[in-house]
Amino acid sequence: MTARPRSLRVRLRRWVGLVFIAPWIVAFVMFEAIPILSGFYHSFTDWSATGTATRFVGWANYREALTRDPLFQKSVYNTIYYIGFSVPLGILTAFILALLLNRPIRGTTLYRTIYYLPSVVPTVAASIVWIFIFETRRGILNFALELLGFPPIRWLSDPTWAKPALIIMSLWGIGSTMVIYLAGLQGIPQELYEAAEVDGATGWYKLIRITVPLMTPTIFFNLVMNLVSAFQVFNSAFIITGGGPFNSTLFYMLHLYNNAFRYFRMGYASALAVLLFLVVFGLTLFVYRTSDRWVYYS
């Protein structure tokens, strides 16, 4: 007798929930699931998007990418290099900034706003600013280097330095990562620090033994998000270097874009997208699987 009304309530709640998420489901199916499946299918064709005849080509696009396309290898190398430096650097810098801005100092809100602001500046505008910052003769970065006694660096014209330049530029957008860290830091119970202080713990010890372990879920989240976005690095290279000099900033997404929208080789570009998806998915899975060894959920 009592089970029936409860089940009705449960069913009603489920229905209400489904109705609320229905717009998301519809949008997901239309704008995510269908395009993903369509891209997967087209990766086995020579679809040009503008062409009328599309042929099934089997694994040919994948074979071309993995064996015959020299720019594929170059773009993979460039992207891995970029990820290898920009992700750890971004995570560490954002964490340090969050630690500093979490301290009770005057004007904290203003500092937080200032550090967050660049991440809402459009990439095109930011890129123009960075072109000036990286200028060899009059750029502020070389000016600082010269003050320290170093010779000027050809940031954007030397293939050796172009990638590091874009890695430095990637720090411009760490504001959002920093805000997530700040939220995580403010969730750490104060009593833990107080107890540690009673035991005579130093600042460094508290950081290593309390802050970092309790922040690992946030670090994990930021690591996954930054990894995914670093794989998709595009705007800075597209606007500032165009993939040059001498292909040193030809990142994977730029290579994919060129094939899709400049050469209209949508089938091949779809294959590149599928490969990227598999790599990102695999890496995310790896990070997720290893997370139980280093992520601490209190």
Add this chain to the structure above:
Amino acid sequence: MSPKRSDRRMTRRTFLRLMGVTATGMAIAACTPPAGQVSTTEGAAPAEASPAPAQVIEIRFWNVWGAAREELMNQIIARFEAENPDIKVKNLVQPFERRAENLFTALASADPPEVLMATRAEILKFADDGLILPITDSVKQHELDLDRFYPSEIGNFWWKGELYSMPMPTGGGITCLELVNLDMLAAAGKEPVIPKTWRELEDVAREFTERDEKGILKIGANPGTGVSDFFAWLYCNNGQIYSDDLKTTAFASPEGVATLEWMVNFTNEINGGVENVTDFFAGPGEATEAQPWYNDRQLINFPNVSVFFHMQTYKPDMQWDMDVRPYNDANPQAKSQGLSGETFAWGYVIPQAVSAEKREAAFKWLKKITYDVDGGGWFMLQQGRPSPIREVNEDPSYYKVNPHWDKVLKALETDVSVQILPVHTRVRDIVDQGVQSAMFGAATPAEALAQAAQQAQAVIDEYWSTHQG
């Protein structure tokens, strides 16, 4: 719970299925042409049933004529709408950096803009894929005289016996010009000089280029470090990009190798290397007043014809003179030549998906901005740049904004029309890889071009394997 009620209950699985069906339905609906639009493969012939006079047809016009040019375009639109009260043109300027992406998306959709601006390479590709309407029949019906255009200009938009666009601006005038800053010569106490050969150019550049440990302070001349310049100099050394039948590459010929060697040596010896040159011209764009040409830091410039408009804007008091691009005097066959249609040749197309009742209006607008003297012709005149229509360029008012107009026309006469394939963008990028390889010393010019030729040939062969000659 009665069995009847239980049967009526919708499970979550059913609900999700319903959502899936709804989403698919919406996706299909989004890809279907709007009611009343019929997509056919016929030419841009006027629709049989003319619209009622009261009905206003809207033409969405996608183009990249931004900045000061947008206002000029709006003036043409105002005149056109006054002449055609049943047509309204919506001027939709596209951001240049997202142009290709937008163009592709528009053409792939069921409801593209009625008139789109595109490059020649894109137009040939779209024509080859049957995505745009041939305008050959419309040209005949409107009794347009295509001989008013320079043959090399109108010739750029024919593909397999059909015309797909008319030009505006010129596809020529892109590489044929050599401009000299007379103010810099005067400041150095030198007599005006305009190099006519590669050797003369080297001598003048060597004399004027100033460098320090950070790079170039003033540049005599920059022969360029990329594929555009390589192609431009190649034609001034009696070379060519493709064979006449477009079946094989021709840029890795002895002329091509000599051209690239000359560019590399010039860049290294006179300008101190490709990095120096890149740094010197670094900035947010080529057409900005910060560029060395507008600041007396570049003696010789090889710009396209848009430079006249920018000079009026950024440095109207500059004293300058001009001639045609220098040629390789070491090659007896070589002469000064410009390229028409290889790159930066723009046209306007009407997508196949445009409804029959809008095609005539779209063609009228296309005609206005390309064929009509008070349309595209006026637009070019206002910018001080040449028109693809011969009679427009004979307008004496050009001399008011450009005292060397006769020399501009002479330079245009050196232009040769270059035949290209729909896969030209890909071939071009491959050649660029080769040029970069030589510039950065990763390969000799001969090796770099040989490798580029091999890769480009594979692309050409792939194209011809799926297309009839």
